[in-house]
Amino acid sequence: MQQTTMNYLWINGEKFDVPETIDVINPATGQVIDQVPNGGEKETKLAIDAAYRAFKPWAKLSPNRRASYLLAWADNLLENREKLARLLTEEQGKPLTESLDEIEGSAQFIKWYAEEGKRVYGDVIAGASENQRISVIKQPVGVCGLITPWNFPGAMVARKVAPALAAGCTVILKPAAETPRTAIAMFEQLMKTGLPDGAANLVTGRASVIGDTMFRDQRVRKISFKGSTQVGKQLMKRAADQVKRISLELGGNAPVIVFPDANIDLAAEAIVGNKFENCGQMCNGINIIFAHEEIREVLTEKIAALVNRLKVGIGTDNVQLGPLINESSLNNVERLLRDAKEKGARVLTGGKRIKSAAHMNGYFFAPTVVSDVTLDMKLTQEEIFGPVAPILSFREEQEVLEFTENSPYGLAAYFFTRDVNRVYRMAEQLDAGMIGINSTQLSVPQAPFGGIKESGMGREGGHYGLEEFLELKYISLTLENE
Template sequence: MQLDNVHKAPWNFMWIDGQKVKSANSFEVRNPATGEVIGWVPKGGEAETTQAIEAAARAFPKWSKLPAKERAHYLQDWADRILLHQQELAHLLTLEQGKPFAESMGEIAGAADFIRWYAEEGKRAYGELIPPSRTAQRILVMRQPVGVAGLITPWNFPAAMVTRKAAPALAAGCTVVLKPAKQTPQIAIALFQHLMDTGIPEGTANLVTGDAAAIGDTLLTDPRIRKISFTGSTEVGKKLMRQAADQVKRLSLELGGNAPVIVFPDADLEKAVDAIIDNKFENCGQVCNGINAIYAHIEILEQLSKKIAERVQQLKVGNGTVPGVQVGPLIDEAARQKVEALVAEAVEKGARVLTGGHRLEAGQFQDGTFYAPTVLDRVTRQMAIAHEEIFGPVAPILSFATEEEVLSYSNATPYGLAAYVFTRDVGRVFRMSEGLEFGMVAVNGTSLSVPQAPFGGIKESGTGREGGHHGLEEYLEYKYVALTLD
């Protein structure tokens, strides 16, 4: 496999009714590390989305009636094909999104894991037989697929999010229309190529690229779409909720976050530092459940800040295709400008830059959207960086003195996706886990996304879950049947 040639594959089509569909209009896809145009993708809109919905609606009766075991065969085959082509898919992902190749390899493996999990979990969409209220009565509860699902995926994990949404939908018996992010459509097209190669019935899975507003509006206004699953900004999520209300469409929303990590004096600081850096600087800090603020107890504030800064200084930044690179570019210039503005405002108000704090533009960085991995201390709650989602490689460090104080700080946000705690006090583990107003809490670690667990948030971080049997339930309806035997 010549990895250097992989990006030259012509991923310049949509998938509608099992066919490759092109468009008279197209848009470019650029490598954020080099600024190079690496492909052109069809600019579809209302017409193409309607065609995809029509195909999915035609395919739904047949697909939904297949035994779960047969649907699982297609999904298992899809996962096998993805892993067989893991390296070239990872290389395409790195070229398109910018993350280091090692991270891309992990994401592709994780994408296959989600498919395999749901291939099996789809066989366990059990119903119920409820004790009757009178003789000759039987009460049954069936679980049936929702119908056609509209799936909208983000650019930061453009492979994993395709399978995290499509796999449970397909396993449940739904057919799908997927819209990938405009920045990273090619990896979704490539993944669907492997799904089509399984021989899955035409129209079962469709993919439309192009005008986000036109595609999204069509998905929301067409009554044949019974379910929307969206991962992206809270602003867009709220708009989707308003539009979905007209038809009372079912929604799953994974939106913005403001994740704190809280480090107590009794924590293993070396392990805490490693875990914090792995999380904070993964994908150049562009992670929805990524750490946004580091709360260090005053007893260990100086020690923890020093250790984090020393480790961050050692991170290797560059083009993700280069071996050993740990931090790639931000997705685009707008993202870099946002990070710059947050850091500048914090410094103006008294924060201190321990390392980084500037864009990288010279030499190998000149054509990309790179920003130096940054650590700030003396950060206060009055600074925007303490409560706005950074989505970049910047680690702000704040201090606290008591459990009550840090719970108050952490919960004073409209978001509630993820939180992290480091302590070896068992009582504190439960007090913090129960007191933090977040949908997910990790203790003595910072890894949360696994196929068997329900990933998702509360408050303005969204509704619904991906992962585990909870993720399958997002695509199933309950039907109550009251049967009289005489």
């Protein structure tokens, strides 16, 4: 087991340790590589205490001052990009090239919010009488609990912490138990900026205990969560007890629709790039490929050919695909494929675990393409979260529009066409919070990322993401008559 020096929490600007630990496992080897503190109710309360004390002083700082800490943090991340990326790959499994991009993207996201925090504007509104003066200002929500997932352990720290701090809030971060070391390492770089004590705190451990403590404490005014829809629903119920503000970025079932007039080569490359990024473990990743019947065969052949060239292995070994996160994820992918095959689907490539000597102990699954898929298969109804690309045939636009309307999810949808009329028609009617046209890349700092229906509420990114951490205050002044 590889030991590191990062086995600590961050509370009130100081390293904080506890005797009980949880294991961190490398999904490429199945081996325990480290332990991190198993923080509980006591440590979470201490973090809330620190964030609450720090809130008013931090909120009073000018946006420029707050921005200076964020910009320094981003610079520190870029300076340590290689080290952070290797750490991320070791505990999450994704290829090193993806981890490097993730750290780079995290820094860019932080820099963007450092500047956007300077542009929190209010309004002056005409009064209802000649003596009334109305203004609306925006103020930080307060102490925020941030809960991040394991699939993007670097990016999600940046996407939640940066806008919260830029808005003037203080935070307690709870990273995923599977990938806590990336968050700890990023916090170390944040603390090196001289950030005021208590403005940002980090507690690792079991989500049930830490989350429960944050939900019960009235001083925590907002919870921001990214994870499964099932857990998100439970958190919504908990938030109702105190009418606590909550943002949820949850599961998805994103379709991609390829029309016969599309650039088929472009579509195939973009689909494979999205579907197999992070081994298919992306909330906005493509879940179903709708190929128009006129081009279904050629598109399927191109996708299968590209997938057959993907190299699978340990993320530091110049590969395009790493492992799934754990055994449970492997079992889920196998369950969905088994159901599809029983209902008539054909596996064109992949379709099984990889058990060669180099992959024996990791959670590897061969990149898979499945044809003859129908909408009664679990593969099309549930989020796959794995390297499986199901291809369906369709004839009319209405078929795919009805699919998105009937789905409980509504995070993202993609389509490829050269028909400008269809561009607007489909973009306006597809029932999803984000639409990609002739591209499958959606995540950029300046745009709102998030979904509708059971895919969540609230947005990350853009000035919309900053609004999630701000409250409106209406001020009415009545002037005395002279």
